Amino acid sequence: MxxxxxxxxxxxxxxxxxxxxxxxxxxxxxxxxxxxxxxxxxxxxxxxxxxxxxxxxxxxxxxxxxxxxxxxxxxxxxxxxxxxxxxxxxxxxxxxxxxxxxxxxxxxxxxxxxxxxxxxxxxxxxxVLNQKLLPYVIKQLLTLEEYAISHTLFEIPVRLARLIIKNLNPDSKKIELIDDLSNDEIANLIGTTRAVVNRHFQEFKKEGILRIGRKKMEVINVPLLFKKALNNPKKTIS
Amino acid sequence: MxxxxxxxxxxxxxxxxxxxxxxxxxxxxxxxxxxxxxxxxxxxxxxxxxxxxxxxxxxxxxxxxxxxxxxxxxxxxxxxxxxxxxxxxxxxxxxxxxxxxxxxxxxxxxxxxxxxxxxxxxxxxxxVLNQKLLPYVIKQLLTLEEYAISHTLFEIPVRLARLIIKNLNPDSKKIELIDDLSNDEIANLIGTTRAVVNRHFQEFKKEGILRIGRKKMEVINVPLLFKKALNNPKKTIS
DNA sequence: TAGGTTAAACTACTTAAGTATCAATAAAAC
DNA sequence: GTTTTATTGATACTTAAGTAGTTTAACCTA
Missing domain, CATH: 2.60.120.10 (Jelly Rolls)
Structure with a gap:
């Protein structure tokens, strides 16, 4: 009609x-x-x-x-x-x-x-609409499960690294969707505060993992970032 | 057949x-x-x-x-x-x-x-099976959302109080499903460690909220328990 | 009931995260 | 172009939670 x-x-x-x-x-x-x-x-x-x-x-x-x-x-x-x-x-x-x-x-x-x-x-x-909806809901379930687990078991640097990886385009190696957010919004995404996020961003920068500008960020060492994403509390490296 | x-x-x-x-x-x-x-x-x-x-x-x-x-x-x-x-x-x-x-x-x-x-x-x-499944999955989604939120924003005593409330039969005022778990299993449920759970259990006991035995617990002051479940970091009461 | 096993209670210590505050700097608004 | 605002960077401090280890009590069963 x-x-x-x-x-x-x-x-x-x-x-x-x-x-x-x-x-x-x-x-x-x-x-x-x-x-x-x-x-x-x-x-x-x-x-x-x-x-x-x-x-x-x-x-x-x-x-x-x-x-x-x-x-x-x-x-x-x-x-x-x-x-x-x-x-x-x-x-x-x-x-x-x-x-x-x-x-x-x-x-x-x-x-x-x-x-x-x-x-x-x-x-x-x-x-059929239910059938279409179900996979989407289950995907959200997975996302929330991941949140619950990482907010329970992992420390901020790990959560930060994983957030970046999750939004990293595997081909272009560019950060998408979150690359133009303020420290404050990043903090909200991993459940912490601006000051703490900034503290770890400085660390990531010093270690040569990220290049950070005002409301933009870029990964310059992907393997190191992945290493950060592993939960490795007892670091053997000084 | x-x-x-x-x-x-x-x-x-x-x-x-x-x-x-x-x-x-x-x-x-x-x-x-x-x-x-x-x-x-x-x-x-x-x-x-x-x-x-x-x-x-x-x-x-x-x-x-x-x-x-x-x-x-x-x-x-x-x-x-x-x-x-x-x-x-x-x-x-x-x-x-x-x-x-x-x-x-x-x-x-x-x-x-x-x-x-x-x-x-x-x-x-x-x-139709999808239709039946969907509400259950969405309920799980809600549960996980609650976990993610409380593990992100609330401290252990609040999480502990909420866990107990969630498993409190409103009529009988008895704790169900989790009342016979060890401190260790309780800790797993709220994402912390046994020692921390025990520390707060002692506090709850001292405040007259819970009566605790070996692998059993009982609420003796429900209103106080609900007060604990509110996130009130700056306590005015000494 | 004695001896062994398990869970709970207690004590002391360490640390990551949260908080507060201020200075520096970039962007936006006037 | 100057003021205002927002964002970031940096320092010092506080605290809840995590960790380690020991002691005590409850329960089991031989």
Whole structure:
């Protein structure tokens, strides 16, 4: 019905290439796309989870962090750093209990969204959608498991090294997604504070692992970085 | 075909009451049940994830922990403490990359299992199964998120108090599932060491929150316990 | 009940991480 | 181009948690 164009081109383009919907037939994709509306969050738009319970979003461009805060200490922990094609909130897909987390756009974020009710309806109507969703959720499960483990068993330098490696393009050897973040945001990603991150960055620099500029970083010794990522508390090297 | 009895009564009883299968019709449940075999792990049976990739298990009785170890320090972190009706390994349901975790039975564990291939086949054949699985996986996601957050932002006494609260029966006020664990196993659950757990147990005891015996514990002041669970680093009370 | 085994309690020490503060510097705004 | 703001770099200090080792108590069983 809304075939040529749907609500607009952006929505159709995203939906038809998206992991959740791409295998649906063209007709259905158009119908699905027509339910989405475009939404733009300016940089540093902050939103409480509560207000998002009624909407399901897919990111078209820009980065958005899901985080938790400890009001007492003011410290933050970035649980997920979402970018293109990621969607939220997965937890709200399940009618679970209260789930206090926050969202903030790191820059201007373009996204498409539908009412959560519609998404719920589709999940009932198209069981295949559950099949598509499951691998994504399990991948998030793995990510969180990794967080829990490394925040429990590993020290900051190890966590820092692993964060960089995880965002290192294996071909270009360039750091992606996080290379332009401040020390503060890096600290949030590994669950520590700015001062501690900076302390270890200085160490990494001195050891010739990283080259660091203002809001940019570059790996100059990959093997050494991988060595840092091993948990080796009793260093034999002086 | 294998209607009366199936492979045996235990399997049928578990399957027909299990969250994953209970809504299937009797015929299908019998067919499904006939694929399961019973398995018993004696107390302290330890198994590496690798060997379990080819099987899917549902626990009938006993406790089993999923954990990770840091070989360097010997420290352990219990990711999940599974008991009746829990199943594993969820991550292996997705054909993901390597996932190094370990399993150990805390006591004699009775379970029923099928080849992972069969489970994969069913997930394709019965999309409803994905629908049943999703809420469970999302619940695990929530649990891991909670771990990641509390291990990042909260100190040991808070984590200890929350662990107890999470396993506190709201009606009976009795601690369940973990009340007979050693300090060592408690430490694994909150990601610290035995000595530290004991240190804070002594504190809790002195403050009149807990009564502690050898491998048993009891809450004697619930409100104080809840107060401990709040993250309140700057205590005004001396 | 004696002897052995295991877990818990206690003490002393070490260290990484967190905190506070300020100076230096780059970027952005006016 | 000057002021303002944000980010980084650096120093000194505090503390919770980790580590090591010993003592005490509970439990088991021979």
């Amino acid at each position: 809304n075939q040529k164009g749907g609500t607009n081109n952006l929505v159709f383009k995203i939906i038809s290439n998206h992991i959740l919907f791409k295998d649906f037939d063209k007709e259905l994709i158009s119908k699905i796309a027509s339910n989405f509306t475009e939404e733009i969050w300016p940089a540093h738009t902050c939103s409480h989870c509560h207000y998002l319970k009624h909407k399901f979003h897919i990111i078209a461009s820009g980065r958005l962090k899901i985080f938790n805060t400890d009001k007492e200490t003011g410290r933050e922990f970035t649980i997920f750093l979402l970018s293109k094609n990621d969607f939220f909130d997965v937890i709200s897909l399940l009618e679970a209990g209260p789930h206090t987390i926050y969202y903030e756009s790191l820059e201007k974020v373009r996204m498409i969204s539908i009412p959560m009710l519609t998404m719920h309806e589709w999940l009932r109507k198209y069981p | 294998n209607q009366k009895g199936g492979t045996n009564n235990l399997v049928f009883k578990i399957i027909s009451n299990h969250i994953l299968f209970k809504d299937f019709d009797k015929e299908l449940i019998s067919k499904i049940a006939s694929n399961f075999t019973e398995e018993i792990w004696p107390a302290h049976t330890c198994s590496h994830c690798h060997y379990l990739k080819h099987k899917f298990h549902i626990i009938a009785s006993g406790r089993l922990k999923i954990f990770n170890t840091d070989k360097e320090t010997g420290r352990e972190f219990t990711i999940f403490l599974l008991s009746k009706n829990d199943f594993f390994d969820v991550i292996s349901l997705l054909e993901a990359g390597p996932h190094t975790i370990y399993y150990e039975s805390l006591e004699k564990v009775r379970m029923i299992s099928i080849p992972m291939l069969t489970m994969h086949e069913w997930l394709r054949k019965y999309p």
